[in-house]
Amino acid sequence: MKQLVSSAIVLKRTNFGEADRIIQVITPDQGKMSLMAKGVRKVNSKLAGSIELFSTIDVTYIPGRGSINRLITARLKKHFSNITKDFERTNSGYDFIKIINKVTEDEVDEQWFNLLENAFKYLDSFSIDINLIRIWYYLNIFELTGHTPNLNSDRDGKRYSEEGRYGFDLDAMSFYVDDNGKYMAQHIKVLKLANQFEPTKMTNIKDISNICEILYSLIRDMSRVTLDI
Amino acid sequence: MKKILLIEPDKTLSKVTSEYLVSKGMDVMIAEGAQEAVNLADQNEPDLVILEIQLKRHNGIDFIHEFRSYPEWHGIPIVIYSMIPKKEFTFDNNAWMELGVSKYLYKPKVKLNELFNELNEVFSEIKI
Numbered sequence: 557m558k559q560l561v562s563s564a565i566v567l568k569r570t571n572f573g574e575a576d577r578i579i580q581v582i583t584p585d586q587g588k589m590s591l592m593a594k595g596v597r598k599v600n601s602k603l604a605g606s607i608e609l610f611s612t613i614d615v616t617y618i619p620g621r622g623s624i625n626r627l628i629t630a631r632l633k634k635h636f637s638n639i640t641k642d643f644e645r646t647n648s649g650y651d652f653i654k655i656i657n658k659v660t661e662d663e664v665d666e667q668w669f670n671l672l673e674n675a676f677k678y679l680d681s682f683s684i685d686i687n688l689i690r691i692w693y694y695l696n697i698f699e700l701t702g703h704t705p706n707l708n709s710d711r712d713g714k715r716y717s718e719e720g721r722y723g724f725d726l727d728a729m730s731f732y733v734d735d736n737g738k739y740m741a742q743h744i745k746v747l748k749l750a751n752q753f754e755p756t757k758m759t760n761i762k763d764i765s766n767i768c769e770i771l772y773s774l775i776r777d778m779s780r781v782t783l784d785i
Numbered sequence: 786m787k788k789i790l791l792i793e794p795d796k797t798l799s800k801v802t803s804e805y806l807v808s809k810g811m812d813v814m815i816a817e818g819a820q821e822a823v824n825l826a827d828q829n830e831p832d833l834v835i836l837e838i839q840l841k842r843h844n845g846i847d848f849i850h851e852f853r854s855y856p857e858w859h860g861i862p863i864v865i866y867s868m869i870p871k872k873e874f875t876f877d878n879n880a881w882m883e884l885g886v887s888k889y890l891y892k893p894k895v896k897l898n899e900l901f902n903e904l905n906e907v908f909s910e911i912k913i
Contacts, residue, residue: 568797570795570797570798571868571893572798572801573892573893573896574893574894578797578798578801580797590797590800590801621808622800622801622804622805622808623800623804624800624801624804
């Protein structure tokens with residue numbers, strides 16, 4: 557039988573039978589797939605240590621007759637071990653996986669794999685504000701699903717003013733002028749930057765932590781309305 | 786072709802189980818939860834229901850009570866195929882029979898080919 561090789565990130569693990577486990581993975585070249593890891597729950601299984609969450613792995617598998625392929629070998633490439641040392645980062649890691657699983661079908665391209673791998677890389681680094689990582693991640697999800705908020709002009713098509721205050725219209729996915737609004741130009745600028753750059757390039761922005769705290773709440777509202785997540 | 790209504794909240798397990806049963810010539814409808822199962826049964830009456838008792842929003846026992854409340858579905862056998870072992874329940878065999886549960890199978894111990902055999906056994910009992 558022909559054996560295939562791919563990089564993969566584990567999205568979900570489901571116990572099956574007495575000692576097996578079905579793992580669902582996302583790959584850069586084969587989309588999402590399910591792999592049957594036979595005997596992986598036995599104490600002496602060679603596969604066991606290599607199919608951890610928050611890791612990139614190399615898998616060798618045999619295509620199955622149905623939708624479940626048979627996992628032959630798994631080699632751990634990189635385990636982002638710092639994620640599980642922090643409760644919030646662990647929760648975010650689980651959320652990131654859940655979101656990708658929810659908004660994608662089985663056929664996904666490399667961008668989704670890269671997004672999740674990069675998200676783990678940033679979560680693994682304690683020097684990057686967690687809300688900044690979350691905002692960056694959600695903005696990428698919005699872009700990949702065609703729900704990017706309008707950050708170039710306000711709801712009425714006018715340029716943002718440095719002194720203005722804004723509210724956010726979730727239906728129009730745009731800011732609008734509101735004298736009592738809680739968003740200012742600095743918030744919109746950070747969203748624009750997070751939409752274009754990696755979080756590592758934004759860590760020196762003044763007051764980034766407080767700005768991201770406010771923006772994360774907005775981003776969650778956007779995701780509830782646009783993606784039902 | 787026997788029509789099976791598979792009520793399984795875990796998508797991976799429902800996929801594996803349904804693929805196996807379809808490969809054995811059965812027609813499988815999948816529901817993740819109780820309400821979806823009732824709706825599916827309403828549209829296309831199954832010959833047998835396979836139920837994971839541990840559902841996301843409802844208790845599987847409540848589902849059985851609701852399912853049995855429809856007179857037209859009284860005769861449809863229910864096979865529980867669950868991650869929860871039977872011994873976790875205080876019910877005795879009579880109580881399961883009163884609920885119309887034909888078999889209680891513990892998922893980790895019952896392989897798919899064994900599940901298929903158990904289903905065929907239930908169908909053969911119906912014929913008699």
